[in-house]
Amino acid sequence: MANVLRLLSTLALKGAVERLAGHYQAATGTRLDADFAPTVGLLKRLQEGEKADVLVLTREGLDELVAKGLVAPASRIDLARSYVGIAVKAGQPRPDISTEAALRAALLAARSVAYSRIGASGIYFAELIQRLGIAADVNARATITAGFTAERLIIGDADLAVQQLSELKQVPSVEIVGPIPLGLQTPAVFTAGRTASSEKVARRPMLS
Structure with missing residues (x-):
């Protein structure tokens, strides 16, 4: 054995x-x-x-x-x-997140954003939306989860999923929009x- x-x-x-x-x-x-x-x-x-x-x-x-x-x-x-990124369900529109302003607009336009508050990416994201001044708006409609956040895209709970790129890639039937602007994060x-x-x-x- x-x-x-x-x-x-x-x-x-x-x-x-x-x-x-x-x-x-x-x-x-x-x-x-x-x-x-x-x-x-x-x-x-x-x-x-x-x-x-x-x-x-x-x-x-x-x-x-x-x-x-x-x-x-x-x-x-x-x-x-690894950097934190954003994913959508495969076939759905991919929002522009290339700049801080575009990212803010995309997050505010989403029906719901899925993220985890206990992982490194979720802790970072909670701090990021606070810095962007949109924490109350995003959290009012957020899907807080554990495990792979992109799984919540598949079942329709959220429009956007936020997590480490390496974690987003492990969920089938989703597409990576890209990393959150690198000037807003450290790996x-x-x-x-x-x-x-x-x-x-x-x-x-x-x-x-």
Whole structure:
């Protein structure tokens, strides 16, 4: 029977982890037992005592655990960067979001905007609409959700979905409009590390 490595990962890297899991098992003989959720949710679960061998979180989230002695500092490695973007259901009009003014108009014109308040992208978006002065208008019609926000496009709950581009791409039958103007955001960095309590060693192929 293969050895098992328990992995808790942010949703943003779910697609990449699932694609690499089989290669990792073939190369190392170790099966990944992976679970995916927003970083904030994973941090809460870890604080409540859930155990794992390897974590993939936002850099800020992982650094928090390193500072508390819960993640081995030398194991920390940056895996990916991602920007927050907007998606629509496939075949629907794609609004102009290329400038701050255009983005503001698109958000105000939407019947509803789907976003998550517990993920890194949702926390950023809540702050962004506050800075743009449209938080009350957007939130009055917003679809607040967990998991992949673009799924709410498919069932008709929202016209626009906001999330990391890597997460939007994992939902079929939606189209990426593009990133929120880069001048309004900084990329999220996703970082992996081994928990200090783990007696297992994550071999390099999983992180390559």
